[in-house]
Amino acid sequence: MISEFSLIQHYFEQITTKRDDVLLGIGDDCALLDCPTDHLLAVSIDTLVADIHFFADVDPQTLGHKSLAVGLSDLAAMGATPAWFTLALTLPNIDEDWLQGFSQGLAKLAQHYNIQLVGGDTTRGPLSISIQVHGHVPTHLALQRSHANIGDIIYVSGTLGDAGAALQMQLKQWHDDRLNDEDTQYLQQRLECPTPQLELGEKLRGIASAAIDISDGLAADLGHILNKSNVGARLDLNQLPLSPALAKIDLQTAQQFALYSGDDYELCFTVPPQHCAQMQTDFKQCTRIGEIVKKIKGSASLIFGTKSQTEIKLADPLILGSGYDHFK
């Protein structure tokens, strides 16, 4: 039986690119890291638990990718550049094939974004993965949830609802005959191998007023921006960007997925009007979906409908159109 110490070293010590700002990596009581001046350190920790966040029998390489991707997505939402990560891995037993796959999935993504594994803890117990990511963002340029202003335009990157549709299919709770095998595989890939929007996050520094990554669903995550910024939003549902696969199904179902299902890891962000011309030329993968409006006292912060349509007012989206909440 391989020991804990050699386990960590064997599978994880060698996997990532070596960065010059890591003075001491895995193998001491702490890692020692050199932070650049004139930057802030951005950190975020996320846990994925078997049978809650993923099926225990999911392909380990895919799981390795996703475990790191969700943290990288948080860095993207702040406009931060990835630097280091730590891994707390709890395993029921040592399955070397699983470890091989998991560490490869992790390593491939880590190398792509030049983020180095600098520390970890491996322990025995029910399968669970906590990853903390660390990135740098120039002081004063971090994208925060609380800085959206009335009149700002709301954008999202990519397409929405794909991961949620794939999850419902996996759970056999939803199916649509119009989707062929290729569509299904595409949606599956969106659920299992999300792409963190890091390049976009960096480009939005100085342009976006607020940003968040869509992990719990657009309604819930945009709701966080609205709550923190104390503003409302008017969304044009017909503008929600749908993938070719989701465009095949009935529009209302697709919009439900786009609004209320999580795991897309796209960015939702707000842009002051003076920067919107630039959006059309430099950010072609982003779609304008609405605008920030004054919050109406005692009413919903999120309003659906264009100005020409009858407004459909909803209660607080955190209650009505809620995103995923582990304890509800």
Place this chain on the structure above:
Amino acid sequence: MISEFSLIQHYFEQITTKRDDVLLGIGDDCALLDCPTDHLLAVSIDTLVADIHFFADVDPQTLGHKSLAVGLSDLAAMGATPAWFTLALTLPNIDEDWLQGFSQGLAKLAQHYNIQLVGGDTTRGPLSISIQVHGHVPTHLALQRSHANIGDIIYVSGTLGDAGAALQMQLKQWHDDRLNDEDTQYLQQRLECPTPQLELGEKLRGIASAAIDISDGLAADLGHILNKSNVGARLDLNQLPLSPALAKIDLQTAQQFALYSGDDYELCFTVPPQHCAQMQTDFKQCTRIGEIVKKIKGSASLIFGTKSQTEIKLADPLILGSGYDHFK
């Protein structure tokens, strides 16, 4: 039922002291932190799993203390000053009494060492706690495992073996009639409420050549220093510092606890001879237990016995006198 979002806010957002270097704490995609110049960032992540590291029914306040203390002990071993921590908490259900106690235990220790909770993730699953600590250490003054030199003197802080004896009593695998209730309580306290040696770690900057905290047992942890520094050590067993409680039991058993049981969270460190005079005056809570010697090829790195005694040579302490290894 309280939701995940309000759960985190209610119990954890308010608990710690507010630090000026936290530009953004809990409540966005990332925390934003300001690192001091001319310092390195020291980080360490540790996971405690129910029924592996602690009994699931342990007093939650004590558990909150210990969860943070083990991380702080890693900072102490690097000579780092605590700054921030993150918490990934996995809970089978929401027990508000438990959360109240756990967060209070955590908060009390956090306030004492001026370390602020800056982020977290709360999820449902088998009870498990991952904490990452972040500290600062002046560049070039960090204490590392790899810098012990032949001729350096080996010291430990406090007393050894107390936590291990308490654990064996809790597991009902060992008992000694010479211990009264007060002794038992003292040992229990040492197991459940370890004190991280942060003040000592900071004072050892520029004095100690290498350091480690004793989490897996002196033999195993000193073994890490020896392996990393490529040296051997000669220990005088009679110098191992024992508490008044452990001094009551037979010497050999006490020495076994001191050598091979973990969870003491004292520091073991090496000091070049020129600094040893200072040790006697300024570090009265530390005990000289041996010295760093040349590693004998093909032989043990750890030798017991004084120069006047016959040397008892052991195999690699990681194999023979092994510390706790979760996967063995």
